[in-house]
Amino acid sequence: xxxxxxxxxxxxxxxxxxxxxxxxxxxxxxxxxxxxxxxxxxxxxxxxxxxxxxxxxxxxxxxxxxxxxxxxxxxxxxxxxxxxxxxxxxxxxxxxxxxxxxxxxxxxxxxxxxxxxxxxxxxxxxxxxxxxxxxxxxxxxxxxxxxxxxxxxxxxxxxxxxxxxxxxxxxxxxxxxxxxxxxxxxxxxxxxxxxxxxxxxxxxxxxxxxxxxxxxxxxxxxxxxxxxxxxxxxxxxxxxxxxxxxxxxxxxxxxxxxxxxxxxxxxxxxxxxxxxxxxxxxxxxxxxxxxxxxxxxxxxxxxxxxxxxxxxxxxxxxxxxxxxxxxxxxxxxxxxxxxxxxxxxxxxxxxxxxxxxxxxxxxxxxxxxxxxxxxxxxxxxxxxxxxxxxxxxxxxxxxxxxxxxxxxxxxxxxxxxxxxxxxxxxxxxxxxxxxxxxxxxxxxxxxxxxxxxxxxxxxxxxxxxxxxxxxxxxxxxxxxxxxxxxxxxxxxxxxxxxxxxxxxxxxxxxxxxxxxxxxxxxxxxxxxxxxxxxxxxxxxxxxxxxxxxxxxxxxxxxxxxxxxxxxxxxxxxx
Numbered sequence: 001x002x003x004x005x006x007x008x009x010x011x012x013x014x015x016x017x018x019x020x021x022x023x024x025x026x027x028x029x030x031x032x033x034x035x036x037x038x039x040x041x042x043x044x045x046x047x048x049x050x051x052x053x054x055x056x057x058x059x060x061x062x063x064x065x066x067x068x069x070x071x072x073x074x075x076x077x078x079x080x081x082x083x084x085x086x087x088x089x090x091x092x093x094x095x096x097x098x099x100x101x102x103x104x105x106x107x108x109x110x111x112x113x114x115x116x117x118x119x120x121x122x123x124x125x126x127x128x129x130x131x132x133x134x135x136x137x138x139x140x141x142x143x144x145x146x147x148x149x150x151x152x153x154x155x156x157x158x159x160x161x162x163x164x165x166x167x168x169x170x171x172x173x174x175x176x177x178x179x180x181x182x183x184x185x186x187x188x189x190x191x192x193x194x195x196x197x198x199x200x201x202x203x204x205x206x207x208x209x210x211x212x213x214x215x216x217x218x219x220x221x222x223x224x225x226x227x228x229x230x231x232x233x234x235x236x237x238x239x240x241x242x243x244x245x246x247x248x249x250x251x252x253x254x255x256x257x258x259x260x261x262x263x264x265x266x267x268x269x270x271x272x273x274x275x276x277x278x279x280x281x282x283x284x285x286x287x288x289x290x291x292x293x294x295x296x297x298x299x300x301x302x303x304x305x306x307x308x309x310x311x312x313x314x315x316x317x318x319x320x321x322x323x324x325x326x327x328x329x330x331x332x333x334x335x336x337x338x339x340x341x342x343x344x345x346x347x348x349x350x351x352x353x354x355x356x357x358x359x360x361x362x363x364x365x366x367x368x369x370x371x372x373x374x375x376x377x378x379x380x381x382x383x384x385x386x387x388x389x390x391x392x393x394x395x396x397x398x399x400x401x402x403x404x405x406x407x408x409x410x411x412x413x414x415x416x417x418x419x420x421x422x423x424x425x426x427x428x429x430x431x432x433x434x435x436x437x438x439x440x441x442x443x444x445x446x447x448x449x450x451x452x453x454x455x456x457x458x459x460x461x462x463x464x465x466x467x468x469x470x471x472x473x474x475x476x477x478x479x480x481x482x483x484x485x486x487x488x489x490x491x492x493x494x495x496x497x498x499x500x501x502x503x504x505x506x507x508x509x510x511x512x513x514x515x516x517x518x519x520x521x522x523x524x525x526x527x528x529x530x531x532x533x534x535x536x537x538x539x540x541x542x543x544x545x546x547x548x549x550x551x552x553x554x555x556x557x558x559x560x561x562x563x564x565x566x567x568x569x570x571x572x573x574x
Contacts, residue, residue: 001026028052040098043088050085057081083111140193142200149201152208156215157190170371180372194219204251264569266539268295270530276302278524281410281417284460291456291519292558294527295534299564307563315367321440323365324384324482325423328438329405330356331388332424336403339395346389353385383483390485395426397497398434402427409464414517415524422461424480433469434476434494435461436487443484450479450490450501454552459512466509474509518551535559536568 004026008019035041061074087107091099099107136142142149163170163180170180198205198219207223209216224230231251238245270276279286279301289297299305331352338344361368361377368377395403403426410419424436437458439446449455458477466474476494480487487498490506526533526544533545535558547554559565 001030037101040100041104043092043097043099046099046104047085047088047092050081050088054078054081054085080111084108087111138193139197142196144200145202146200147202148204148206149197150206150208151197154207154209154217154220156217174371174374177375179375182372191218198223261570263571264534264536264538266534266542266545268532268534270532273528273530276527276530276532278416281419282413282415283418283420284457287415287418287460287516287520288456290523291516291552292554293535293562294523295532295536295568296562296564298527298532299567305564317440319365319367320380320384321438321482323360323380324387324440325406325438326364327353327356327360327384327388328391328424332403332405339392339403340399340401342396344392349389349392350385353388357381357384383485387480387482387485391480391487394480394487394495394497398426398495399429400426401429409461409468411464411467413463413467415520418460418464420461420464422465425465425475428494432473432476432494433465433471434478435465436478436480437461438480438482441481441483443481443486443488446479446481446488447501450488451504453503453505453507453512455479456512456516456552459509459516462509463513477509515550515552519547519554522547522551534568536562536565538569538571 005019005023008014008022033045057074057078061071061078064071064074084107088099134146162183165173173180194217207220209220233245235245276298282290286297286301289300332339335344335352338348367373368380403424404422405424407422407425408419409422410417412418422435423438425433426436427433435458446455455477458479462474462477476489478487478489478495478498487495488501489495489498490501490503492498492500531544535541535545535554535556537557537559539557541556545554545556559568562568
């Protein structure tokens with residue numbers, strides 16, 4: 001150090017200020033205060049030194065910017081130093097003022113134990129091309145197409161995705177309201193990430209598989225099973241046989257002509273309506289498709305297209321609605337006579353509900369018993385309980401004496417036979433009847449349908465009951481919305497406590513049914529000519545899309561729930 005200071009004094013253009021700074025730095029680093037191992041190092045002192053190291057590393061990283069490899073190494077060191085500073089700051093904030101040598105060594109080992117990759121390593125196997133290749137260790141890093149992808153060591157992931165806690169610990173977390181990530185969704189996400197390199201390769205995909213691997217990546221089996229004409233090279237045999245290896249030479253390819261996707265069209269036209277004849281039996285669901293989405297009626301009931309048998313478990317509002325339907329059905333089958341009794345209050349209802357709900361969840365709603373679904377399950381139970389009490393009060397206020405659940409009906413109508421199952425059919429003490437359609441949610445949509453006289457499902461059920469009974473008048477109709485606990489009707493003549501949604505243009509059920517008949521004849525005329533309208537978004541209705549006067553109002557599009565979207569065309573072309 002003495003020689004270094006002497007050389008600085010003899011330096012041409014000597015500066016006393018520079019000399020003093022150099023001597024101060026030497027004293028700071030080599031003549032600093034020492035601390036006994038048993039006493040430990042004050043964290044405040046350590047943080048001051050780390051600050052100096054960070055400043056020096058940041059300066060060196062900038063100075064060496066002309067050398068990417070060396071600059072990268074300085075960057076790694078700077079990152080590790082920042083992490084050490086953050087760790088010491090956390091200890092200091094927690095009230096720890098001194099750190100012992102073994103603690104500091106352990107902390108340094110944790111921060112630097114993984115080391116860093118070789119920054120100046122690059123591929124040298126591509127003749128007549130630039131030697132630099134982009135590399136990554138994460139399949140998810142691919143975000144844009146690239147000509148060539150080389151996947152080295154296509155082996156199975158080292159460890160399965162799982163929680164770091166025991167089953168008991170996981171259950172305790174769930175009981176405390178902690179939402180744990182879904183493991184199945186995590187596996188699906190991991191599988192989707194693995195596909196990114198495959199999908200990114202535009203011209204060439206090179207997969208390097210080692211026979212010594214205990215298990216190959218699942219992608220290897222998938223690709224091997226669905227792709228043909230692989231160019232396979234067994235490297236060891238090729239090297240021993242002296243075969244020249246060049247995995248990047250031109251591959252023979254077969255030209256594939258591009259097949260444009262079918263554009264959107266408002267109409268499909270068949271030579272005749274021979275295959276679009278009337279069905280022997282319709283339901284409200286099929287009539288609804290025929291009126292508003294005739295293409296769905298054709299694909300579902302004539303082409304007989306349907307979802308595969310391997311379907312996912314029912315969940316969400318569909319599951320909840322089905323569970324409550326079963327709950328209501330079981331309750332009212334056993335307690336029809338109790339509903340009108342004021343003494344049959346909340347206590348006996350709750351006693352029955354608690355027992356049956358627990359059984360129902362185990363038998364039909366197991367997905368709500370999974371880990372992470374506690375909040376959803378409890379909210380569902382609360383909603384179902386509240387709605388049952390509300391429904392009982394509504395029926396009691398209407399002086400209902402008889403209740404039938406899931407009443408199956410079949411009768412003749414203008415198109416042949418029609419059948420269906422009515423959620424709830426009730427009769428009051430005066431002998432008047434009403435049909436109730438029970439829905440899990442969608443109160444806003446049900447209100448709009450009542451206001452616009454588009455509650456066709458209720459009208460259809462009312463027609464079937466009217467046609468089967470000797471009563472001259474049609475039965476009353478209403479919606480019961482479970483999640484809102486609301487009984488919705490166009491008047492309160494039958495259900496005095498219902499929320500009344502008055503029709504904008506009052507029409508009785510017979511008038512609406514006549515509109516349905518006119519609409520059926522209009523659609524049947526089109527189908528008899530082999531013409532099928534596609535009421536899908538991206539198409540424009542024409543003059544043939546408007547029915548005759550006296551029919552239902554047909555919206556421009558009707559494809560909110562469309563299982564056949566990929567079959568109706570793509571884009572906006574006609």
